[in-house]
Amino acid sequence: MRTVDLAATPLRELNAALHRLTLETNETRWRVLNPRGAHAVAVGLDAPVRVEIEGHVGYYCAGMNKHADVVINGNAGQGVAENMMSGRVHVIGDVSQAAGATGCGGLLVVDGNASARCGISMKGIDIVVKGSVGHMSAFMAQAGNLVVLGDAGEALGDSIYEARLYVRGSVKGLGADCIEKPLREEHKKDLRRLLEAAKLGGKVDVAEFKRYGSARGLYHFHIDNLGSY
Amino acid sequence: MSDPKDGDRWIHTPPRKSATFDDAAIAEIRRAAATGIYDIRGAGTKRKLPHLDDLLFIGASISRYPLEGYREKCATDVTLGARFARQPITLKIPITIAGMSFGSLSAQAKEALGRGASAVGTSTTTGDGGMTAEERGHSSLLVYQVLPSRYGMNPDDLRKADAIEVVVGQGAKPGGGGMLLGQKISKRVAAMRTLPEGIDQRSACRHPDWTGPDDLEIKIHELREITDWQKPIYVKVGASRPYYDTALAVKAGADVVVLDGMQGGTAATQEVFIEHVGIPTLAAIRPAVKALQELGMHRKVQLIVSGGIRNGADVAKCLALGADAVSIGTAALVALGDNDPNLEDEYRKLGTTAGAYDDWHEGRDPAGITTQDPLLAARLDPVLAGKRLANYLSVLTLEAQTIARACGKSHVHNLEPEDLVALTIEAAAMAGVPLAGTDWIPGRGGY
Amino acid sequence: MCGIVGLFLKDKALEPELGGLVAGMLATMCDRGPDSAGFAVYGAGKPGAVKLTLRGPSRAALEPLAQELAMVAGTPVAPVLRDTHLTIMVPAAKEQAVRDELAAIAPDVTVVGTGKRMEIFKEVGRPDTVAARFDLAHMQGTHAIGHTRMATESAVTTNGAHPFTTGADQCLVHNGSLSNHNAVRRTLVREGLRFETDNDSEVAAGYLTWRMREGLSLGEALDASLADLDGFYTFVVGTESGFGVLRDPVACKPAVVAETDRWVAFGTEYRALVDLPGIAAAKVWEPEPAKVYFWERS
Numbered sequence: 001m002r003t004v005d006l007a008a009t010p011l012r013e014l015n016a017a018l019h020r021l022t023l024e025t026n027e028t029r030w031r032v033l034n035p036r037g038a039h040a041v042a043v044g045l046d047a048p049v050r051v052e053i054e055g056h057v058g059y060y061c062a063g064m065n066k067h068a069d070v071v072i073n074g075n076a077g078q079g080v081a082e083n084m085m086s087g088r089v090h091v092i093g094d095v096s097q098a099a100g101a102t103g104c105g106g107l108l109v110v111d112g113n114a115s116a117r118c119g120i121s122m123k124g125i126d127i128v129v130k131g132s133v134g135h136m137s138a139f140m141a142q143a144g145n146l147v148v149l150g151d152a153g154e155a156l157g158d159s160i161y162e163a164r165l166y167v168r169g170s171v172k173g174l175g176a177d178c179i180e181k182p183l184r185e186e187h188k189k190d191l192r193r194l195l196e197a198a199k200l201g202g203k204v205d206v207a208e209f210k211r212y213g214s215a216r217g218l219y220h221f222h223i224d225n226l227g228s229y
Numbered sequence: 230m231s232d233p234k235d236g237d238r239w240i241h242t243p244p245r246k247s248a249t250f251d252d253a254a255i256a257e258i259r260r261a262a263a264t265g266i267y268d269i270r271g272a273g274t275k276r277k278l279p280h281l282d283d284l285l286f287i288g289a290s291i292s293r294y295p296l297e298g299y300r301e302k303c304a305t306d307v308t309l310g311a312r313f314a315r316q317p318i319t320l321k322i323p324i325t326i327a328g329m330s331f332g333s334l335s336a337q338a339k340e341a342l343g344r345g346a347s348a349v350g351t352s353t354t355t356g357d358g359g360m361t362a363e364e365r366g367h368s369s370l371l372v373y374q375v376l377p378s379r380y381g382m383n384p385d386d387l388r389k390a391d392a393i394e395v396v397v398g399q400g401a402k403p404g405g406g407g408m409l410l411g412q413k414i415s416k417r418v419a420a421m422r423t424l425p426e427g428i429d430q431r432s433a434c435r436h437p438d439w440t441g442p443d444d445l446e447i448k449i450h451e452l453r454e455i456t457d458w459q460k461p462i463y464v465k466v467g468a469s470r471p472y473y474d475t476a477l478a479v480k481a482g483a484d485v486v487v488l489d490g491m492q493g494g495t496a497a498t499q500e501v502f503i504e505h506v507g508i509p510t511l512a513a514i515r516p517a518v519k520a521l522q523e524l525g526m527h528r529k530v531q532l533i534v535s536g537g538i539r540n541g542a543d544v545a546k547c548l549a550l551g552a553d554a555v556s557i558g559t560a561a562l563v564a565l566g567d568n569d570p571n572l573e574d575e576y577r578k579l580g581t582t583a584g585a586y587d588d589w590h591e592g593r594d595p596a597g598i599t600t601q602d603p604l605l606a607a608r609l610d611p612v613l614a615g616k617r618l619a620n621y622l623s624v625l626t627l628e629a630q631t632i633a634r635a636c637g638k639s640h641v642h643n644l645e646p647e648d649l650v651a652l653t654i655e656a657a658a659m660a661g662v663p664l665a666g667t668d669w670i671p672g673r674g675g676y
Numbered sequence: 677m678c679g680i681v682g683l684f685l686k687d688k689a690l691e692p693e694l695g696g697l698v699a700g701m702l703a704t705m706c707d708r709g710p711d712s713a714g715f716a717v718y719g720a721g722k723p724g725a726v727k728l729t730l731r732g733p734s735r736a737a738l739e740p741l742a743q744e745l746a747m748v749a750g751t752p753v754a755p756v757l758r759d760t761h762l763t764i765m766v767p768a769a770k771e772q773a774v775r776d777e778l779a780a781i782a783p784d785v786t787v788v789g790t791g792k793r794m795e796i797f798k799e800v801g802r803p804d805t806v807a808a809r810f811d812l813a814h815m816q817g818t819h820a821i822g823h824t825r826m827a828t829e830s831a832v833t834t835n836g837a838h839p840f841t842t843g844a845d846q847c848l849v850h851n852g853s854l855s856n857h858n859a860v861r862r863t864l865v866r867e868g869l870r871f872e873t874d875n876d877s878e879v880a881a882g883y884l885t886w887r888m889r890e891g892l893s894l895g896e897a898l899d900a901s902l903a904d905l906d907g908f909y910t911f912v913v914g915t916e917s918g919f920g921v922l923r924d925p926v927a928c929k930p931a932v933v934a935e936t937d938r939w940v941a942f943g944t945e946y947r948a949l950v951d952l953p954g955i956a957a958a959k960v961w962e963p964e965p966a967k968v969y970f971w972e973r974s
Contacts, residue, residue, distance in 0.1 A: 059444075060451040098437055159431055
């Protein structure tokens with residue numbers, strides 16, 4: 001276990017050390033102390049290691065993550081796990097806006113709440129939020145799954161493409177071209193898989209969720225849809 | 230028209246068209262009424278604007294001495310990114326290839342751009358679709374764009390790039406996102422952008438995970454951390470408020486500012502955007518340079534100017550006004566073969582003519598450049614087209630050197646505003662140089 | 677674009693430390709606002725008296741003023757001189773006379789703020805330097821708001837620095853960029869307000885002043901601003917009894933609030949709050965868009 005105390009070590013050294021790890025590294029467990037809201041902690045990781053961060057982080061923690069398993073024992077500022085490619089990011093507290101933004105793969109789990117624009121422009125990432133998500137979540141979401149155990153704010157899935165949204169609580173409002181869709185057996189199976197991956201297997205009844213997705217009305221421009229633009 | 234005969238009860242004046250409701254305006258109204266959709270096209274502003282042509286160099290005479298061509302060197306190299314990057318980029322010529330996406334251009338066109346640029350020692354730039362293997366393979370220096378859409382964005386390509394360009398906007402559509410019609414979302418493009426094939430692509434106008442220069446600063450810091458501070462980071466803006474935008478890009482931590490005037494091209498956007506939003510390249514340069522000078526950052530943060538650069542005189546004028554380099558987009562495509570007069574019959578079939586073809590979003594380019602159609606794209610031989618681009622870039626460089634030598638400069642960067650005069654009052658005011666033959670710079674000295 | 681900090685003390689025992697805590701918060705926001713800084717501190721008042729914060733071109737220009745203004749005030753004015761700012765305390769009834777005298781004898785000295793308890797300080801320069809010049813670290817009080825500025829479209833001048841005062845004991849700081857401030861300014865000028873800069877934030881402050889002059893409470897004025905002001909903003913306003921927060925409906929500009937039983941704090945980034953006592957156990961959350969929040973002493 002390598003421990004790095006950001007009160008004593010510059011962030012540059014931590015990230016540089018993490019970037020030097022190869023796929024075959026045996027330095028697979030790292031602990032980061034005293035992040036104190038710092039930005040860009042553990043960004044650009046590219047190795048199958050586990051990084052545990054003790055405390056609140058600022059923006060873009062675990063940005064562009066590949067392969068790594070990052071745990072944030074605190075809250076995360078905006079853009080946590082932005083553009084993640086693979087691996088796993090688990091935030092034990094709350095996350096600020098744009099969580100998982102443009103993520104292409106991997107799994108982001110938030111134990112607390114997410115604020116605005118959760119999963120904005122997501123491109124294949126799976127996001128599971130145990131609390132609620134704020135307004136404009138899944139805006140222009142292209143692919144991947146967003147699972148929300150709590151509520152969703154205004155304009156959920158505005159301009160959505162092919163991502164799938166599952167919300168157990170209430171939805172304050174749906175965005176342009178986002179509609180409720182039937183929750184069929186294949187979706188329940190997917191939901192179980194996602195909840196299992198988020199270590200909620202068996203704890204939540206998938207039948208309590210509603211599914212939301214694209215009406216595909218904006219896929220080809222028609223002047224009658226002008227109000228949606 | 231013969232004169233009215235005696236006895237005619239009604240005498241009409243000859244028909245007279247309106248300058249306001251001219252043929253183009255009437256045609257556009259009719260088109261809008263028929264289709265119910267705004268006009269979308271590629272390229273940049275087409276109407277006449279104050280431009281670099283309205284400036285002239287004052288060459289050597291009795292008080293200034295020229296340099297001999299060929300023997301007495303006029304250097305053209307430029308280094309970009311020394312402010313923060315561990316590995317700044319050095320270009321042999323101060324002309325780069327602007328960002329254009331694979332998706333708007335064919336793979337062959339991207340390869341040709343890479344070949345041509347590499348042959349003369351300069352860089353190409355990816356576009357709103359990500360990095361292709363062809364471009365990375367054939368470009369010795371490749372700048373990777375980070376756009377609001379983040380299509381194709383990934384850390385591997387970020388690390389493979391030689392520089393990173395955060396795109397806030399572009400000259401054709403500052404403030405625009407917009408919509409691209411489905412024809413060009415081919416299978417390969419769809420896969421790279423994670424979109425269904427053949428649909429209309431809606432584009433975001435703001436970045437998803439930051440808004441404002443204070444948060445851009447934090448985003449740039451993240452990109453540096455991911456790439457271990459190796460690579461120069463550029464910030465690109467469409468010319469709008471160049472003085473403030475340049476200052477803010479510097480404060481946000483940019484190594485290089487890329488400023489794209491309204492003549493800058495696009496793959497596709499609304500015609501009203503192209504023609505009516507943004508300011509001319511000529512009007513944008515001095516305010517940007519002024520911002521750099523006031524911050525003590527001129528030449529420390531480099532300025533790359535684009536939007537309507539066509540010849541070596543344009544290059545030299547931008548440098549004289551204070552830019553460190555220029556970037557070309559439309560001109561590069563023309564060099565490859567876009568709007569080739571030899572294809573006139575095909576342009577006619579598309580309802581247009583060589584030199585006017587701009588419906589690039591339809592993907593039916595006879596030259597095989599702005600298309601994903603495999604048969605059309607195969608018409609472009611990347612090796613030959615790359616050679617044409619290299620030729621053109623060499624001519625731009627030679628022309629700029631010729632002018633610089635005539636002004637007595639041993640390096641093109643030693644060109645300065647005082648080497649220029651203006652032909653019109655607008656150009657004099659915008660460029661901050663006197664009207665030819667006078668001392669007058671409008672706006673200075675209170676009048 | 678900018679950084680905002682705010683600190684409201686619930687525990688009186690922390691009042692002597694207010695300045696030190698706020699100075700630390702301000703320092704972390706230097707990077708996102710390197711051009712200028714300002715802060716408003718709500719310290720001790722005196723019944724029947726009004727505090728004025730004056731800003732002059734130099735210390736020397738301010739030094740002789742205290743005596744001259746005391747003659748008009750009819751009583752010593754308890755002057756405190758900090759770099760380019762001078763705070764004086766005058767009987768409320770004499771405030772106008774003192775202002776008139778000031779305008780007559782020192783036209784290049786401006787009144788940056790007035791109130792029973794509010795003092796405002798602002799200058800061009802790096803925020804940590806600015807704070808040191810005014811010795812913020814040793815100021816005391818019940819609450820304070822502060823601002824670090826990265827100028828977007830107006831000049832980097834002291835006048836352009838925040839906070840902008842909107843009335844006695846009231847001031848505003850802003851992070852974001854308004855898009856219709858020029859039109860709003862013209863309306864407010866017709867209503868009799870005066871502006872010294874091209875700054876969008878000054879317009880927001882003027883808008884609130886105007887609304888309150890027309891009879892709205894501060895909370896109602898902030899609610900009204902949601903319809904009348906266009907653009908992106910996080911506003912933090914200071915009043916005699918506390919401070920308020922409002923984010924625009926799109927809410928792209930960040931905002932973090934932390935609360936313990938000893939204080940409530942606001943920061944543009946969580947980083948600004950890390951050195952507050954008890955932060956580890958604080959409740960940390962983000963204000964919702966388009967909702968006015970207020971914390972005050974009862």
